[in-house]
Every structure is written in structure tokens, then in C-alpha cells.
Amino acid sequence: MKFLGDLVSRLNSELISKHKEQILNLFEDYYPVEFSPPKNSPIKITQEDLSDSLNQAIFANSILIKDVYDMMKERVDTSEVVEGKFEVLKSVCYLFNNMLDKLKNITNKDLKIENEVKNLNIVWEDLFNLIVSEIINNIDEEVHFEAIKALTLSVKYNKATIDYILTYGSTSSSNVDTSLLDTFLQQQTHIYDLLLKSCDW
Numbered sequence: 459m460k461f462l463g464d465l466v467s468r469l470n471s472e473l474i475s476k477h478k479e480q481i482l483n484l485f486e487d488y489y490p491v492e493f494s495p496p497k498n499s500p501i502k503i504t505q506e507d508l509s510d511s512l513n514q515a516i517f518a519n520s521i522l523i524k525d526v527y528d529m530m531k532e533r534v535d536t537s538e539v540v541e542g543k544f545e546v547l548k549s550v551c552y553l554f555n556n557m558l559d560k561l562k563n564i565t566n567k568d569l570k571i572e573n574e575v576k577n578l579n580i581v582w583e584d585l586f587n588l589i590v591s592e593i594i595n596n597i598d599e600e601v602h603f604e605a606i607k608a609l610t611l612s613v614k615y616n617k618a619t620i621d622y623i624l625t626y627g628s629t630s631s632s633n634v635d636t637s638l639l640d641t642f643l644q645q646q647t648h649i650y651d652l653l654l655k656s657c658d659w
Contacts, residue, residue, distance in 0.1 A: 466518040474521045482525055485516050490533060490545030509545065513552040520577035527581040534588060540598040547592060547604040550585060553578075554611035561618040567626040575619055579641065586612060 466474075466481060474481070491512055493505045516526050530546045537543055557578065560571055589612065592605040 466515060466522070469519060471521055474519060478522070478525065481522070482529065485512075485526070486529055488512055489516065489529060490542055490549070492541070509548060510552070513549050516549070517553050517556060520574040523577050524580055527584055531584070531588060534592075540596075540601050543592060543596065543598075544601050544604055547589070547601065547608050550589060550608040551604065551611055553585075554608065554615045557615055558611065558618055561615075561622055564622065564626075571622075575622075582612075 469477070489512060491505055491508045493508050516522075516529075530549060533542055534546050537546075557574065560574070564571060586609075589605050589608045592601060593609065596602055596605065
């Protein structure tokens with residue numbers, strides 16, 4: 459699975475479009491991971507290892523983010539067991555953590571990261587609504603806390619992105635990209651508004 463992630467990360471938009479169906483079919487066959495290691499197995503591999511490898515693969519190329527989100531949403535909507543919802547929320551946490559790591563390690567302007575941010579922004583509100591829905595509606599404690607973790611990471615990601623925009627400006631100049639900045643400030647406001655409503659404050 460790591461090999462698939464490395465391969466997908468190197469594909470340009472033309473190759474992604476050409477092979478998208480085959481790539482997504484591979485993802486859908488394995489997502490989410492359901493694995494119990496056999497007893498006394500000499501190979502020490504865990505569900506966590508496999509989940510991390512699969513998440514690395516599905517988020518390897520941000521061009522696919524809308525299709526990956528649709529796959530995740532379908533799993534949440536159709537899963538009759540809490541494990542399915544939990545794995546999807548773990549994937550959301552992985553996504554935001556991965557983007558946070560990239561943004562924290564930036565020391566100068568990075569057009570690749572900016573494109574990833576803009577691609578993620580396409581599904582940001584959908585991801586956020588999925589998270590909040592699980593916080594409000596899911597009674598399973600493990601799923602509930604994973605959703606809260608995802609929400610916390612989404613706030614941190616938004617702040618890191620705002621800091622990047624203020625520091626390095628837009629893709630076209632050294633000036634601040636005010637339209638993108640406005641988008642992330644609105645998203646931050648949206649987070650707090652929904653939190654207040656969900657708490658009946």
C-alpha cells in the first residue's frame with residue numbers, strides 16, 4: 459500500500475484523470491481496513507499499521523481529495539458498525555495532521571503546499587459537517603472522542619494556513635492573498651458558530 463501511495467503522489471493531473479477509476483477502485487477495495495492479526499503470527503503487523511499505510515495512499519495526491527471524501531462519506535452513511543465511522547474519523551485526523559506537519563516545516567513560499575491547501579478547501583466544509591454530525595449524533599464514546607480530535611485538528615490546520623498566508627502571501631505574488639485569507643477566516647468563524655449552536659450557548 460505504501461508503494462501505491464508513493465506512485466499516486468508522483469502522478470500529474472493528466473495521469474490522475476486517465477487512471478482515476480482504477481486508483482479509486484483499489485482504495486475502495488481496502489477502505490476502511492478491517493484486520494485482526496492471527497495468533498502467534500511471526501509477522502508483527504497491526505490494524506494501526508495497515509490503516510496508516512492506507513491513509514498515506516488515499517491522501518497521497520490532493521487532486522483526488524473530492525473523490526476520496528465521497529468514498530469516506532459513503533462509508534459513514536452506510537456503515538452499520540461504529541468501527542467503520544471510527545476509521546473514517548481516523549482518516550480525517552490523519553489528513554489534518556499530515557497537512558499540519560507540512561505547514562509547520564515550511565521555511566519559504568511553497569506552491570505545492572498552496573495547491574494542496576486549495577484542493578483540500580474544496581471539501582473542507584463537507585469534512586467539517588461530517589465531523590460535527592458525529593460529535594452531535596453519535597453516542598459511541600470512542601467515535602465521539604475521535605470526532606472531537608478531528609475537530610481540534612481542523613481548527614489547528616485552519617490557523618496554520620492563515621499564518622502561512624499572512625507570512626508568504628499568495629501564489630501569484632509576495633502580497634497576501636486576501637480572497638484565500640477571507641475564506642479561511644470565514645471557516646474559522648463557521649467553526650465557532652457551529653460549536654456554540656451545538657452546545658446551545
